[in-house]
Amino acid sequence: MSLSFTVQRKAVELVMPAGPTPRELKRLSDIDDQDGLRFHIPVIQFYRHDASMFGKDPAAVVRDAVAKALMHYYPFAGRLRELEGRKLAVDCTGEGVLFIEANADVSLKHFGDALQPPFPGLEDLIFDVPGSSEVLGTPLLLFQVTRLACGGFILAVRMMHTMADAPGMVQFLAAVAELARGATVPCRCGG
Known part of the structure; x- marks a missing residue:
């Protein structure tokens, strides 16, 4: 069974940290700097309609939480640069991450009970902004919040793998979730 649907996107924007962040150059470790890790990892999460969210726009809530999280995880708002010997470093510029x-x-029910890959229309749920898939000089994160007809939404995230492994990505997304739920500081922030 194939699922056909239409996604209408607003203009891509940059979400910057909600406050000032250090301006520095951080060299990646030799483990993180491997050629085999120089690609983007997509993650997709589905959220059912929640009556307690009445009157709240999931895109606005997530955008605000991402901006707050970037204050604590500020290297994600920077850009990768290549130094001598192809060594990667994060230029912590605070330029921001992509947000769609x-x-x-x-509706969420149309995706079926087992929300597992392959997802129909994945390329529309996590749009590959032209030029954003490069390793150097591009945003290190891309977020897309897609509101569904049922009141639920889909959160799709694409992260540069050199910046975090699976546990690191989970930690960052947990921080975004904590801030979205009203925390003033994420408790899992790894300093």
């Missing part, structure tokens, strides 16, 4: 707000004419 979208709407889809589909």
